[in-house]
Amino acid sequence: MKPVRTLLISALFLLVLMAVFVWLYPHMPARVPTHWNAQGRINGYMSPLGAVATPMIAIAVLAVLTLLLPVISPRGYDIKSFVSVYVLIMLAVQAYVLVSALGVLLNAAGHPVQMPLVCALATGVLFMVMGNYMGKLRKNFFIGIRTPWTLASDAVWERTHRMSGWLFMLAGMAIMAIALTSAPVTWLLGIALSAVLIPVVYSYVAYRRVEARD
Structure with missing residues (x-):
């Protein structure tokens, strides 16, 4: 499209x-x-x-x-x-x-x-949609996991987004499942924040490995 x-x-x-x-x-x-x-x-x-x-x-x-x-x-x-x-x-x-x-x-x-439930379910679906397509993103300045290390290396970008895709999918399913159990909102926020921060750390680790190999 x-x-x-x-x-x-x-x-x-x-x-x-x-x-x-x-x-x-x-x-x-x-x-x-x-x-x-x-x-x-x-x-x-x-x-x-x-x-x-x-x-x-x-x-x-x-x-x-x-x-x-x-x-x-x-x-x-x-x-x-x-x-x-x-x-x-x-x-x-x-x-x-x-x-x-x-x-x-x-x-x-x-x-x-129930707005908290609606927002949580919508967030879970959004994470799953993004996770499904994360691995297909290519290096750019506007969308995806844009860290100094992913932008510096095509290999690091690809590895980070492939991992992020699975992580976002799992986070989305977890958010939806936990939301249906009336768990504290802090749990949902923790899952969402982890799904965003873990790829940032991973991109640095992946970059160091690629740099050492080269």
Whole structure:
């Protein structure tokens, strides 16, 4: 899929979000819950307009970046060689924003939506989608595990992202499974943070091994 065609999907996301907002608006309070703490208690509010405008802006910005980043990529770090994978990941992130926003709007209108659970499940799915395609990313400055060591070596980039793909898949499944058991949110955060930090450390170790071999 070409980046320009993703504008249609992004536009559909925005239309769905706006349509749901118009449908639910008469049932919304003046202050819409938009954030929950680690104990699942509400600790953030917005106006109804702010609750829909914020995710719409986020989706629009991601849509623009989907088009812009392949164009401005420097020589040697071109996104065009894996553009279909890049597009799918960017759309997955937009879908994550959409699902979270729809949950917020439905919850505000009185529908029984457990937002901490919805966000955890959506995060797990996003990790799994990213993990499935992580190994297909090629060296670039905008997406993937971008450390000094992965950017310095094609071999380190490939090894790190191949390992990260499995790690993200496992983390995504673990997040979803733990979320369904009503485990503390700190567990979910720990898994997500580990899935992000472990590849960073691994990239350094892999670089030292490749450097020693050369």
